Structure formats: C-alpha cells, structure tokens
Amino acid sequence: xxxxxxxxxxxxxxxxxxxxxxxxxxxxxxxxxxxxxxxxxxxxxxxxxxxxxxxxxxxxxxxxxxxxxxxxxxxxxxxxxxxxxxxxxxxxxxxxxxxxxxxxxxxxxxxxxxxxxxxxxxxxxxxxxxxxxxxxxxxxxxxxxxxxxxxxxxxxxxxxxxxxxxxxxxxxxxxxxxxxxxxxxxxxx
Amino acid sequence: xxxxxxxxxxxxxxxxxxxxxxxxxxxxxxxxxxxxxxxxxxxxxxxxxxxxxxxxxxxxxxxxxxxxxxxxxxxxxxxxxxxxxxxxxxxxxxxxxxxxxxxxxxxxxxxxxxxxxxxxxxxxxxxxxxxxxxxxxxxxxxxxxxxxxxxxxxxxxxxxxxxxxxxxxxxxxxxxxxxxxxxxxxxxxxxxxxxxxxxxxxxxxxxxxxxxxxxxxxxxxxxxxxxxxxxxxxxxxxx
Numbered sequence: 001x002x003x004x005x006x007x008x009x010x011x012x013x014x015x016x017x018x019x020x021x022x023x024x025x026x027x028x029x030x031x032x033x034x035x036x037x038x039x040x041x042x043x044x045x046x047x048x049x050x051x052x053x054x055x056x057x058x059x060x061x062x063x064x065x066x067x068x069x070x071x072x073x074x075x076x077x078x079x080x081x082x083x084x085x086x087x088x089x090x091x092x093x094x095x096x097x098x099x100x101x102x103x104x105x106x107x108x109x110x111x112x113x114x115x116x117x118x119x120x121x122x123x124x125x126x127x128x129x130x131x132x133x134x135x136x137x138x139x140x141x142x143x144x145x146x147x148x149x150x151x152x153x154x155x156x157x158x159x160x161x162x163x164x165x166x167x168x169x170x171x172x173x174x175x176x177x178x179x180x181x182x183x184x185x186x187x188x189x
Numbered sequence: 190x191x192x193x194x195x196x197x198x199x200x201x202x203x204x205x206x207x208x209x210x211x212x213x214x215x216x217x218x219x220x221x222x223x224x225x226x227x228x229x230x231x232x233x234x235x236x237x238x239x240x241x242x243x244x245x246x247x248x249x250x251x252x253x254x255x256x257x258x259x260x261x262x263x264x265x266x267x268x269x270x271x272x273x274x275x276x277x278x279x280x281x282x283x284x285x286x287x288x289x290x291x292x293x294x295x296x297x298x299x300x301x302x303x304x305x306x307x308x309x310x311x312x313x314x315x316x317x318x319x320x321x322x323x324x325x326x327x328x329x330x331x332x333x334x335x336x337x338x339x340x341x342x343x344x345x346x347x348x349x350x351x352x353x354x355x356x357x358x359x360x361x362x363x364x365x366x367x368x369x370x371x372x373x374x375x376x377x378x379x380x381x382x383x384x385x386x387x388x389x390x391x392x393x394x395x396x397x398x399x400x401x402x403x404x405x406x407x408x409x410x411x412x413x414x415x416x417x418x419x420x421x422x423x424x425x426x427x428x
Contacts, residue, residue, distance in 0.1 A: 027193065029366065034195040034214065035300045036207045041215035042301055046279055049222035053229065053278075054271030060233035061251045064244075067236060 149185070156181045192369060193297055213293045214301070221282035221295065229278075250278070254413070261414060262421035269420060276305070277413035284365060284405030288398070296408075297365040299358060306358035309416050317423035327426060357415055364408045368401040 157178045164172050197210045232247020240248060254274045258266050266273075280296060287294025295301055317325040329346040330339065375397060378390035 027366075028195060029193060029297070029299050029362070031195075034197075034208065034210070034212055037209050037212055038195070038214050038298060038300050039304050040209045041211070041218050042295075042304055045215070045218040045222045046275070046305075049225055049279060050272060050275040052226055053275050057226070057229045057233050058251070058271050058274060061229070061247055064233060064236040065248060065251065068238060071238060 261417040281409035302358035306354040310354040
C-alpha cells in the first residue's frame with residue numbers, strides 16, 4: 001500500500017519535472033504573462049478587504065475594546081468606592097466599640113467609687129460608734145476608779161466599827177475610825 | 190518551480206490587450222482576504238465582557254498591530270492604522286495559506302509584493318510632501334554632517350530611499366520563494382531516496398515546515414513594521 005503510494009508520488013514527481021523542463025525554464029515569477037491579472041486582482045481583493053475592514057470590522061473591534069475598558073474602569077471605580085465606604089463603616093464600628101468600652105469603664109469606675117464611698121461611710125460610722133462605746137466604758141471605769149477609794153474607806157470604817165463593837169462592845173466614834181482608816185490607807189499606799 | 194506557476198481558472202478575460210483572467214493567484218488572494226474578513230467579522234460581532242476565543246484572537250491582533258504602530262510611528266500614525274492592519278493581515282494570510290500543500294503562495298510572486306511595496310512607497314512619499322511640503326527633502330540631508338561629505342551623503346540617502354520599494358518587495362518575495370523551494374527540494378529527496386534513505390530529508394521537511402510557518406509570520410510582521418518605519422519618516426521628520 002505504502003509502496004504503491006510512494007510509487008504514484010514518484011510518477012507525479014517525474015511528470016511534474018517533465019512539465020517543468022518542458023517550460024521555458026527559469027522562474028515563473030518573471031514571466032509577465034499574468035502580471036496585469038495579478039495586479040488587477042490584488043487591487044480588487046485587497047481593496048475590498050481594506051474597505052470592509054476599515055469601515056465595518058475595525059471600528060467595531062475598537063468600540064468593543066473601548067467599551068470593555070470603560071466597563072472595567074467603572075467596575076474598579078465602584079469597587080474602590082465600596083472599599084472606601086466599608087473602611088468608613090469599619091472606622092465607625094471601631095469608634096462605636098471604643099465608645100462603649102469607655103462607657104463601660106466609666107460605669108465600672110462609678111460603681112467602684114460608689115461602693116468605696118459606701119464602705120468608707122459605714123466604716124466611719126462604725127468607728128464612731130466604737131469610739132463612743134469606748135469613751136463610755138472609759139468614763140465608767142474612771143468613775144468607778146474615782147469612787148472606789150471612798151467606798152473602800154467607808155466599808156473599812158464600817159467593818160472596823162462593827163468589829164470593834166463586837167470585840168469590845170463599845171460604840172466608837174465614826175469620825176475617829178475614819179481618820180484612822182485614812183491614816184492606814186495613806187501608809188499602805 | 191511548478192508550485193509557482195500561475196494558470197488561468199475559468200474563462201479568459203481580456204480588456205483590450207490586457208489579460209485580466211481569474212487565475213490560481215487570484216483565487217488565493219480571494220481566499221485570504223475572505224478568511225481575514227470572516228475571522229475578524231466573527232471576532233467583532235459579539236461584545237462580551239469576557240471574550241470568546243475568536244473575539245480574543247481579533248482583539249489581540251488589533252492591539253498587537255496598534256501597539257506596533259504606536260511604538261514605531263507614534264500617535265500621528267493612527268489614521269493609517271486600518272491600512273497597516275489590512276496589509277499585515279493580507280500578507281500574513283497569504284503566507285500562511287501558502288503553507289498548505291498544493292496551495293498557491295500569492296506573496297511568492299515579485300509582482301504582487303512589488304505592487305504592495307510601490308503603493309506604500311508612493312503613499313508614504315505623498316504623505317511626507319503633504320505634511321512637510323518641500324521640507325520633506327530634508328530627509329536626505331542628515332544634520333551634523335560635514336559640508337564636504339554632504340553631496341555624497343545626499344546621494345546615498347536618495348538611493349537608499351528610492352531602493353525602499355525594491356528591498357521591501359524582494360525581501361518578502363525571496364523569503365517566501367526560497368522557503369517553498371527548499372521544501373520542495375527536500376520533498377524531492379524524500380521521493381528519490383525512497384523508503385530507506387528518505388527519512389532524513391523527511392525530518393528536514395518537517396522541521397522546515399515549522400521554520401516556514403515562523404518565516405511566514407515574521408515576514409508579514411517585517412513587512413508591516415517597515416511600512417510603519419517609512420511612515421514614521423514621513424510623519425515625524427527627524428533629520
């Protein structure tokens with residue numbers, strides 16, 4: 001099959017070269033027989049192509065490109081705008097959060113101060129009460145302290161007069177006994 | 190050289206003494222320009238924000254050519270965008286269709302490339318004279334050249350300017366013809382060396398096909414960018 005194909009190709013080749021050699025020889029390009037036809041058809045085909053391209057096709061392509069360019073730049077612009085807007089919103093949001101944080105801090109501080117104040121007040125009151133109680137107690141103690149020697153003297157003179165009475169059965173003068181008691185207490189002191 | 194032969198398709202059309210018959214060359218010109226029109230028309234029909242494949246192709250080509258023009262000829266060359274775009278696409282498609290086996294390569298004929306180059310040459314010259322008047326002739330007088338050398342330099346500049354259409358057309362034509370001839374030569378080797386020794390030239394042929402596709406693109410690009418450079422000379426007089 002392949003051999004047959006190549007054989008037929010060879011025959012064609014030989015045939016062509018035979019035809020070629022039968023010609024005047026040299027390049028067909030330099031044979032002026034069809035020059036005018038070529039020029040004529042070149043002008044017609046190229047001319048029609050040029051006119052159709054420049055009048056119909058190329059303006060459309062350029063318009064398409066322009067439209068696309070415009071659309072892309074428009075989209076980019078819109079995206080930019082939206083980004084700016086979102087930036088703004090983000091800033092607002094941040095501000096909001098900051099404000100609320102500050103507010104929360106304020107509330108907290110206020111509450112703490114209030115509590116501290118309350119605690120202070122209560123402590124002061126308590127201290128006052130305690131102090132008062134202490135003062136009272138001290139006063140009582142002082143009172144007791146002040147009154148005690150007299151009482152002791154009285155008791156001592158009474159008991160001594162009672163003792164004397166029972167011992168010797170004589171009523172003794174109270175004043176003399178108290179004088180003696182006083183003397184004794186001074187000495188013991 | 191059979192692949193470069195031009196032959197008549199259909200009836201003979203004659204206007205006076207001039208033969209304007211429809212040939213295989215004309216057929217491939219029609220195919221190429223139709224392909225360009227169809228592809229770019231499809232690519233411009235729908236305008237979706239995210240382009241589909243053919244739209245992407247059309248828009249990438251558009252930006253590619255417009256960037257090429259603005260890079261080489263500046264913003265003043267904007268009105269000539271559609272011409273350079275058509276030129277680039279026409280040459281590119283003619284080159285690429287020529288890569289299909291048994292297809293005819295329009296740009297492998299010197300007369301076609303020469304007509305294109307001559308049109309560009311005259312167009313650029315007319316634009317230069319319209320923009321700058323006779324001041325456009327200053328193009329041939331570079332600044333900062335000693336007066337003694339000036340006659341010589343001016344002659345050289347004029348010759349190089351006048352040879353522009355020739356160099357532009359011959360570059361494209363010679364590249365296309367040489368590439369296709371090479372491929373044919375290697376193809377011939379495949380046949381003559383047969384199934385035993387034909388593999389090496391076959392490999393070369395495959396590699397050359399890749400190279401030729403690259404050259405087809407590159408030559409179209411070079412053709413367009415040289416047009417831009419000539420246009421730049423005419424629009425922005427640097428000398």
